[in-house]
Each structure stands twice: as structure tokens, then as C-alpha cells.
Amino acid sequence: MSLALLYGLAGIVLVAMGLYAALVARHVLRRLLGLNVLGAGVFMMLVALASRAVDSAGRPDPVPHAMVLTGIVVAVSATALALALLRRMHRHDGSAQLPEDRAP
Amino acid sequence: MAAEVHALDLVLVVLLVWLGWRALASADLFKAVVQFIVFGLLLSLAWVRLGAPDVALAEAAIGAGLAGALLLDTLARLGRDGAADETRPLGLTPARAGIALACLGLAGLLVASVLLLPESWRGLTGPALQQLGNSGVSNPVTATLLNYRGWDTLLEVGVLLLAVLGLWILDVEPPLPPPAPDPMLGLLLRILLPLAVVVAGYLLWVGAHAPGGAFQGAALLAAGGVLWHLARPLSLPATAPVRAAVVLGFAVFLGVGVAMAAFGGGFLSFPPAWAGALILLIETAAMLSIAVIMLGLFVGGRTGKAGE
Numbered sequence: 001m002s003l004a005l006l007y008g009l010a011g012i013v014l015v016a017m018g019l020y021a022a023l024v025a026r027h028v029l030r031r032l033l034g035l036n037v038l039g040a041g042v043f044m045m046l047v048a049l050a051s052r053a054v055d056s057a058g059r060p061d062p063v064p065h066a067m068v069l070t071g072i073v074v075a076v077s078a079t080a081l082a083l084a085l086l087r088r089m090h091r092h093d094g095s096a097q098l099p100e101d102r103a104p
Numbered sequence: 105m106a107a108e109v110h111a112l113d114l115v116l117v118v119l120l121v122w123l124g125w126r127a128l129a130s131a132d133l134f135k136a137v138v139q140f141i142v143f144g145l146l147l148s149l150a151w152v153r154l155g156a157p158d159v160a161l162a163e164a165a166i167g168a169g170l171a172g173a174l175l176l177d178t179l180a181r182l183g184r185d186g187a188a189d190e191t192r193p194l195g196l197t198p199a200r201a202g203i204a205l206a207c208l209g210l211a212g213l214l215v216a217s218v219l220l221l222p223e224s225w226r227g228l229t230g231p232a233l234q235q236l237g238n239s240g241v242s243n244p245v246t247a248t249l250l251n252y253r254g255w256d257t258l259l260e261v262g263v264l265l266l267a268v269l270g271l272w273i274l275d276v277e278p279p280l281p282p283p284a285p286d287p288m289l290g291l292l293l294r295i296l297l298p299l300a301v302v303v304a305g306y307l308l309w310v311g312a313h314a315p316g317g318a319f320q321g322a323a324l325l326a327a328g329g330v331l332w333h334l335a336r337p338l339s340l341p342a343t344a345p346v347r348a349a350v351v352l353g354f355a356v357f358l359g360v361g362v363a364m365a366a367f368g369g370g371f372l373s374f375p376p377a378w379a380g381a382l383i384l385l386i387e388t389a390a391m392l393s394i395a396v397i398m399l400g401l402f403v404g405g406r407t408g409k410a411g412e
Contacts, residue, residue, distance in 0.1 A: 003109055007154060008218045010117040014124050016211035020194065021128040023203050027189040029133055029178065033140055036171065037124050040147055045218070047154045053227025060155045061227035062244035066253060068159050069245065070260045073319055073394070076171045077267035080401035083178040084271045091277070096186045 007048035014041030026101045028086045032079055039075045043068045113153060120146055129194045133187050137175045144168030157315035158245040161307070165323030170398060173330050177402065181280065240379025241312040249317065250383045254372035258361065261354045261390055268350055268397045271404055272342050282337060289335040300328030308391050312380065318387040319394065326398035333403055340396075340403045350400065353393025357386050 018038030025031045050064035090096050120143065127140035144167040151160035179187050196204060232244050232252065239247035249257050304321035311317030332338060340346055360382055361372040369375060374382050 002223065003113060003154065005218070006109055006113055006117055007150060009215065010121055012211050012214045012218065013121050015214065016207045017121075017125055017128060019210065020204060020207040023207075024200050025128075025189075025193055027133065027193065029175070029182075029187075030128065030136065030189060030193055033136060033175075034128055036140065037128060037143075040124070040143070040167070043159075044147070044150065045214075047151060047156050047159060049218070049221065050156070050227065051154045052221075052223065052225045053229045054155075054224075055229045055233055058155075059229065059233065059244065061229045062232050062248045063228045063253070065156045065159055065245045066248035067256070068156070069162050069249065069319060070256055072159070072162050072167050074260055074263050076166050076174075077264045077397070077401060079171055080174050081267045081270045083174055084274050084401075084404060087178055087181050087277060088274050090182055090186050094186075096182055 002052075004048045004052045007051075008045050011041045011044030011048060014038070014044060017041075026097050028089070028096055028098060029083075032082055032086070036075065036079060039071065043071055116146060116150055116153065120150060131189065131191050131193060133179060133189055134176075137172065137179060140175065141168050141172035144171065158243075158317065158320070161315060161320040162323060165320060165327060166398075169327050170323060170330070170402070174402060181277070238376040238379070240374060240376065240381075240383050243311060243313050243315070243317070245315075246311050246317050246383070246387075250386060251374060251379060254357075254361065257390075258354070258357045258372065261357055261393065264394060264397045265350060265354050268400045271401060277404065279337075283334070286335065289331075293331055293335045296331060297328045300324050300331075304328075304391065304395075308387055311387065312384070318391040322391045322394035322398065325391070325395035326402070329395065329399035330402050333399070338399075338403055340400050346396065346400070349396040350393060353386075353390035356389035360386055 014037055018034045018036070018041055021034030022031050022038060023034075025034060046064040046068050050061040053061040086096065093099075095102055123139050123143040123146065127136050127143050130136040130139060144163060147167065148160040148163040151157070151163055232248060235252070236242060236244060236247055239251040241247050241250070304324040307316035307321040307324065308318060309316075311320070329338070364373055365371040
């Protein structure tokens with residue numbers, strides 16, 4: 001089993017877990033954690049598959065690395081905005097769950 | 105580059121999957137967030153193992169550090185009842201079985217597609233490394249970010265700008281009670297803040313030929329700012345200087361791109377003789393902007409002065 005396959009499969013497990021949590025969880029913070037784990041899984045798949053394309057000096061493909069670097073920064077800024085929206089919702093409604101999830 | 109699998113990799117993968125699951129399924133959200141931070145730190149080890157030290161630096165500073173600080177801050181603001189959740193937040197109920205099946209199905213499809221891919225593959229390694237001499241830098245990841253795929257990075261800086269603008273639009277948050285003065289934190293700040301500034305400058309410069317660059321440097325600066333905010337609460341109202349700092353990176357990037365389009369080459373295509381200097385200019389502006397934006401995302405529009 002190669003390094004790319006091992007980490008690629010781990011990335012898939014993270015994607016499935018993160019997606020399930022993002023869809024199922026009630027608390028918005030937990031949904032955001034789910035989306036972040038989902039993103040980490042996608043990044044892991046990209047970097048793992050990039051490690052297959054190695055040149056003679058042993059350097060892996062830099063293009064997916066740059067994409068993941070971009071992705072990490074975008075993910076944290078989107079998370080920050082989502083957290084600010086969550087805090088605002090909690091301040092106004094007193095609940096950290098989306099309206100359709102709240103107990104009547 | 106170690107292509108063979110070591111015992112370390114197996115341990116790392118098992119730990120990552122387990123911590124990832126605990127970060128999602130822990131009933132106590134505080135525990136979940138802490139496990140998410142540890143997950144991010146281990147993830148940066150995985151990036152090192154996969155030969156991506158640039159990504160590892162960014163993950164350790166941004167993915168684990170800054171994201172963790174943001175999550176903990178929100179958790180503190182939600183208070184005890186706001187942070188309470190079900191005892192089995194991800195427990196399987198009949199209503200959730202369909203979602204679980206769909207996620208398993210997606211995982212199955214992904215596994216099948218990964219197994220179908222060839223073991224070795226040329227990718228874009230060849231072209232990316234061949235053109236390195238014309239890119240102005242010798243770190244292939246920096247060359248990709250700032251030269252080959254400058255469009256992506258320009259738009260990424262744009263996304264960051266939009267995120268902080270979105271935060272400023274939201275209404276003012278009541279300030280948290282001021283923390284008790286902590287002499288240790290003040291001492292730590294006096295040592296770590298200058299160190300963070302020096303290392304950020306080093307990372308910016310060294311990014312041209314070794315792992316590092318604007319994003320990693322900006323993350324370090326922002327982390328220093330967060331530490332400062334924790335020791336002595338800062339306010340970062342959207343005054344003219346702050347607005348200018350936030351826009352600077354995007355404006356310089358776009359300005360250089362437009363200048364290149366006007367004087368030949370085409371949008372964001374740098375002539376080889378100038379590429380190194382132009383990339384350094386863009387990266388310096390981007391680093392300052394991204395650091396202020398990330399600090400703004402943490403300190404937020406909570407000061408009561410912004411947006412009035």
C-alpha cells in the first residue's frame with residue numbers, strides 16, 4: 001500500500017464523517033466543525049494524490065499544494081464569518097440551532 | 105521523499121480519523137473544539153509526511169491556531185446554555201439512517217475512483233518545475249500561487265476581504281468582561297510578539313526559495329495580534345487606516361495585474377526579469393493585509409465604534 005493510497009483513503013473517511021456531521025448535527029457550531037473536517041478530508045485527498053506525481057529529485061506536484069494552501073485560508077475566513085453569524089443569531093434568538101431544528 | 109509507508113503513517117492516520125470523529129461526536133462542544141485543534145496539529149504532521157511543508161506551516165498556524173482561537177471565542181460568547189447540545193449529537197436514528205447511507209455511498213464512490221487512478225502519474229510536476237526559471241522564484245509552490253495561478257490567489261485575497269467586510273456589517277457585539285491581568289501573558293507577549301514579527305518577515309523572504317510565503321507569515325503576525333488581544337484587549341474599528349490596510353493586498357495585486365495587462369504580457373503574466381521583484385511586492389502587501397484581516401476576523405466589529 002502506497003503513502004498516497006493510505007492518506008487518500010483516510011481523507012475519504014474524513015469527508016464522509018464531516019459530511020454526515022454537517023448534515024445531521026443540530027448545533028450550528030458542530031455543523032461548522034463538520035464542514036471543517038470535510039474540508040480537511042478534501043485537502044488530504046488532494047495532497048495525497050499529488051504525492052504520486054514525483055519528479056526525479058523527489059519533489060511532488062506543487063499545483064495541488066498551492067490549491068490546498070488557498071483552501072485552508074478560504075476555509076478559515078468562511079468559518080470566521082459563519083461563527084459571527086452564529087453569534088448574532090444566538091444574541092437575537094437565544095438559540096444556537098437553526099430555526100427548523102428548534103424544539104417547538 | 106519517503107514514498108514507503110512507515111509505522112508512523114499508520115499511527116498518524118488512525119489518530120487523525122479517531123480525533124476527527126471525536127471532534128464531531130463529543131457531546132461537550134468544548135471538548136470537541138479542543139479535539140479539533142489537536143486534529144489540526146496532527147494534520148500538519150501528515151502534510152510533512154506527504155512532502156508538503158508549505159501546507160504544513162499554513163495548517164499549523166491557520167487551521168489549528170487561528171481557527172481554534174475563533175471557535176473557542178465563539179463558544180465562550182455562547183455561554184453555558186448556548187453551548188449545550190444533545191447527549192448523542194450524531195447518534196443514529198431512523199431519520200438519520202438515509203443521510204448515513206448517502207455519506208457511505210459517497211465514500212464508496214470516492215474509494216472506487218481513487219483505486220482506479222494509476223499508481224504513478226506525471227501530473228503537472230514537469231511543466232511547473234520546467235518553467236521555474238522564468239517564474240522569478242525557486243519555490244514551486246510560491247511560483248504556482250503567485251505566478252502560474254495568480255488568478256486563484258488574487259480571488260482568494262478577495263474572499264478574505266469579503267469575509268471581513270461581512271463581519272463588519274453585522275451589528276456590534278457586547279464586549280466580553282475584561283480578563284484578569286495575567287503577568288505571565290504580558291511577559292510572554294513581550295517576548296513572542298517581536299519574535300512573531302521577525303519570523304513573519306523571514307518567512308515572507310524565504311518563501312521565494314524554501315517553504316514559507318505571505319500566507320504563513322500573515323498567519324504568524326495574526327497569531328501575535330491574537331495573543332496581544334488576549335493579554336490587553338485591542339480594538340480594531342473600521343477607521344480609514346484599518347480599511348486601507350485591509351484593502352492594500354487586493355489593491356496592489358490587482359494593480360500589478362492591470363499594469364501587466366497595460367504594458368504587454370497580459371493580466372497577471374509577469375516578464376521573467378521582473379517577476380521576482382513583482383512577486384515580492386505583491387506578497388509584502390498581501391501579508392500585511394491578510395494579517396490585519398485575520399486579526400479583524402478575531403477581534404471583530406465588537407468594539408462598538410465600528411459601523412456606527
